[in-house]
Amino acid sequence: AQTVTQSQPEMSVQEAETVTLSCTYDTSESDYYLFWYKQPPSRQMILVIRQEAYKQQNATENRFSVNFQKAAKSFSLKISDSQLGDAAMYFCAYFNNNDMRFGAGTRLTVKP
Amino acid sequence: DVKVTQSSRYLVKRTGEKVFLECVQDMDHENMFWYRQDPGLGLRLIYFSYDVKMKEKGDIPEGYSVSREKKERFSLILESASTNQTSMYLCASSPGEMAGIWHFGDGTRLSIL
Numbered sequence: 001a002q003t004v005t006q007s008q009p010e011m012s013v014q015e016a017e018t019v020t021l022s023c024t025y026d027t028s029e030s031d032y033y034l035f036w037y038k039q040p041p042s043r044q045m046i047l048v049i050r051q052e053a054y055k056q057q058n059a060t061e062n063r064f065s066v067n068f069q070k071a072a073k074s075f076s077l078k079i080s081d082s083q084l085g086d087a088a089m090y091f092c093a094y095f096n097n098n099d100m101r102f103g104a105g106t107r108l109t110v111k112p
Numbered sequence: 113d114v115k116v117t118q119s120s121r122y123l124v125k126r127t128g129e130k131v132f133l134e135c136v137q138d139m140d141h142e143n144m145f146w147y148r149q150d151p152g153l154g155l156r157l158i159y160f161s162y163d164v165k166m167k168e169k170g171d172i173p174e175g176y177s178v179s180r181e182k183k184e185r186f187s188l189i190l191e192s193a194s195t196n197q198t199s200m201y202l203c204a205s206s207p208g209e210m211a212g213i214w215h216f217g218d219g220t221r222l223s224i225l
Contacts, residue, residue: 004154006154009152042218043200043218043219044216044218045202045204045216047213047214050213091154091155098143098160098162098206098208099157100145100157100204100214102147102154102155102156103154104152104153104154105154
């Protein structure tokens with residue numbers, strides 16, 4: 001089965017600075033999707049960004065961008081100009097054939 | 113706006129009780145899923161369903177069952193609750209196509225005493 005690894009259980013960043021969350025995954029498939037989800041204390045899982053494996057260009061959504069390295073099976077999330085509202089659990093997820101696999105999560109703290 | 117509604121935000125039950133967690137979605141999605149979320153383990157798939165009256169086991173189905181009598185409703189059943197089932201439970205739904213965006217409920221934090 002595919003596995004998703006987030007090696008940083010906790011991260012912290014100063015407000016307005018940049019932070020990168022790491023994610024690696026294991027798969028033998030060539031066509032799949034990767035996601036970053038945010039879960040604030042309200043518990044709602046919010047889609048942050050999505051990357052299609054066949055696209056070489058890294059996805060970007062406003063202050064959020066990814067570094068997708070397909071050969072290395074790496075999918076990191078960069079948050080620029082961090083805001084207090086970015087504080088949350090972040091989950092990396094791998095998706096293929098209706099099967100979604102999640103990493104263990106990284107808790108991000110934003111310091112004012 | 114897509115809505116996935118879980119019937120309870122918090123629930124406290126006793127060991128041995130039969131527990132029902134309900135999930136309803138309003139987007140006519142074919143697929144529905146139940147996950148449990150534990151610290152350090154992320155989300156683990158318990159059961160999923162691709163259609164009415166259809167169910168498939170996920171990675172950790174032991175001690176659980178599900179029911180999908182109507183397309184919009186997917187119920188998770190703890191047949192005889194045990195303390196190791198204390199957890200957060202998340203329901204999700206998605207349309208059938210591969211690129212579909214998943215929608216999650218707000219979770220039920222279940223405590224088994």
